[in-house]
Amino acid sequence: MATNLPKTMRGQFLDAFKKPYTLRCVSLPNPTSQHxxxxxxxxxxxxxxxxxxAEGQMPGFPRSFPHIGCHEFAGTIVSHFESPSSTASTFKIGDKVGVPGRAFHACGACFECQGSKDPVSRDEPGYSVYCAHAENNGLSRDGGFAEYAVVDAQQLAPIPASMTAVEAAPLMCAGITIYAALKRCQLQPGQRVGIMGCGGGLGHLGLxxxxxxxxRVIGIDAADGPLKLAKSLNTGARIVDARTENAADIIQQVGVEDGKKDRGEMGLDAVIILPENQSAFDYGMALLKTHGTCVVVSFPEKGFHVSAHxxxxxxxxxIGSLVGSNKMLREMLNFSAEHNIRAIARSFPLSKLNELVEEYHKGEGGKLVVDMALDTS
Known part of the structure; x- marks a missing residue:
């Protein structure tokens, strides 16, 4: 147990839907149960x-106001609940950890927790990020837009020594989500994948x-800022402006490169849909060869129209893809460290979270991060 902890902390609170965040002090939370x-x-x-x-477009969330958001954050362990059977004891005071929003207090007993049939993203029996009974930091309970947060040891992942907290935080949702989506494509090296929305927070990591x-990667976007960011990565992926290049032309070009003449053989093996608009979905579907796979990550309020043809x-x-398991989270972090994969991010102090949100609405791509070291007053 750490000593000399403060009695209060600052947090950015949502007090109602469609309202700015409010910065204020509250009592420091404490670990009170297993893990x-x-x-x-x-x-x-x-x-x-x-x-x-914040717009009120997630029915049932948050459970109540005021609410502290953020489900992708990173921090330093300062105390944990003392219990011989708790996984909290596997972490030490001072450890640097990443925190995804899912899944706080998984039940341990349901079908998912006892080992679901998901062949791609599965943890050992006893815990699952897909547990329907679990809570979620930043959604059903308070998250990371505060100086301190109570988390579940089972959901944590150690941050590689070569990675800072600011670098790790975006990987706790954007990173693991796009990494898991790529895994769900179940492709072999040399096969083709398209990423719709390649310049956004998930997309540029996916590239x-x-x-x-x-x-072999084709990234597609339809806005100047995200396209510029995607091209600046210099990954070797082909970056396509959907406003000026149509899917049929890309298919023909890919067919020539692959030496294919039959339309069914021409195109991509898989596409990942990140934007929420129908045009992006249709464009991605059009890029696929016969027997291809479309992985849907976004969930627009009105859904997508799907062609039965x-x-x-x-x-x-x-198929859909939400997040990855804790096992995959750790794999993703190690993969990121090994290959020096990082989010292109801009940092803001906690006190300027509302300014961060204003920047988000400009749609320039990449990630926006609260860096607690920028605001120590």
Whole structure:
């Protein structure tokens, strides 16, 4: 147990939907049950889901106001609940950890926790990020837009020594989500993948991961800022402006490169859909070869229209991808450290979270992160 902890902390609170955050002091939270750990938040990354939540577009969340958002953050362990059977004891005071929002207090007993049939993202029996009974930091309970947060030891991942908290925080949702989506494509090195929305928070990380996985990558976006950011990475991926290049032309070019003449053989093996608009979904589906896979990550309020013709006559598989397991989270962090994969991010102090949100709405791509070291007053 750490000593000399403060009795209060500052946090940015949502007091109602469609309102700015309010900075104020509250009592310091404490670990009170099995697996709970108190961390000093070092960095907290802003996600599109934070915006969706604040707008009231996630039914049932938050459970109540006031609410502290952020489900992708990183920090330093300062205390934990003492219990011989708690996984909290596997972490020491001072350890640097990354915190995804899912899954706080997984039940340990449901179908998912006892070992679901998911072949791609599965933890050992006893814990699952897909547990329907678990809570989520930043959604159903308080998250990382505060100086301290109570988290579940089972959801944590050690941060590699070569990585800072500001670098790790965006990987706790954006990183693990796009990494898991690429894994769900189940591709082999040399196969082709397309990333719709390649210049956004997830997309620009996906470009880096996919190239380092040995895939042949086409990134597609339709806005100047994200396209500029995607091109600046110099990953070797082909970057396409969907406003000026159509899917049919890309398919023909890919077919020539691959020496294919039959339309069914021409195109991409998989695409990942990150934007929430129908045009991006349609563009991605059009890029696929017969028997291709479409991995849907975004969840627009009104859903997507799906062509039965694509599913029946082209045998296109459409699957969803939410997050990865804790095991995959650790794999992703080590992969990121090994290949020097980082988010392109801009940092703000906690006190200027509302300014960060204003920047988010400009749609310039990359990630925006609260760096607690920038605001120590």
């Amino acid at each position: 709970e750990i108190l961390i000093k938040v070092d960095a907290a990354s802003y996600c599109h889901t934070d915006f969706v939540l 880096q991961y996919a190239v380092k996985m040995g895939l 694509d599913i029946v006559f082209r045998d296109i598989s459409i």
